[in-house]
Amino acid sequence: MMQRKLRILGTGKYLPARQVTSEELDERLGKPAGWVLKKSGVKVRYYTEGETVSQMGARAAAEALKEAGLTFADLDCIVCTNSVPEQPIPCTAALIQNEMGHGDSGTPCFDVNSTCLSFLAGLDLISYTMAMGKYKTVLLVAPEIASAGLNYEQSESSILFGDGAAAVVVGISREGETSHILASRMETYGSGYALSEVRGGGTKLPAAAFEASRAADYLFDMQGEALFKKTSKLLPRFMEELFRDAGVGLSELSIVIPHQGSAMAMRLLQHKLGIPDSRLMNIIGNHGNTIAASLPMGLHEAIRQGRLERGNLAAIIGISAGVSLGGIVFEY
Incomplete structure (x- = not known):
């Protein structure tokens, strides 16, 4: 597999001001004290209050550029890698710009959407584009407002999610720099498309056709147990092939940054792969599942906390609606 010379130059993160605790959701859902925390593993998540996806994305992007020591003028392209757009048209990246x-900068903008794996898919795609010389410096932004589409009738899924944004600036590694992508892999099993979906809002069930009797079609719907069973069977073989492509073993990684889907998903991953706590980036307890923002947010925290340093090997991995599995092994 082609080893792409790519260096993470800076990362940024933004969380809304409103904190929503597990205790607050216990009351909202009429559950016994402690039920939400036990089921979700999420003590606190954040909900927006009037903020837009593009506003959150712009704030995370500004932090990432500052961290990289760059300005907007240094960017060759902006890619929005989120799950739910701010509006159907135009692309959310244009709104962030x-x-x-x-x-009026003319900087190219486009979106990549693979639901929870959007950042991973966007990073993978843009790395090949950069390797071919098209772009030198790219901003990837992942802002999500999950709270807008939650169905509280599905209590076990609605309690998992939170809002937030993360951004990453990437550039081509220069002479003497060893940062690069060793391997990437993605597999999709469309037979499981209905296990995690929002049916309304597209051309099949357009917004103009909305009826109160079908409101649930316009909210997030997940069959958690079936999704868990499907992905748990696929994950071990998928990871084995990813590390084979990378030419390294799991034990050589300094940190594994998974999609923060749920506490149960994190436990499954850790058990199946035998990852010790010291090498697993787990932030779900104080963020919740922030959909596509989850992976770059975990990456940002790993760097900020000093758990990922230059020269370290790391992996970002996860699952998404589709059903898709994805992973990237890289040297930071």
């Missing part, structure tokens, strides 16, 4: 105050 405008929110950053550079709506």
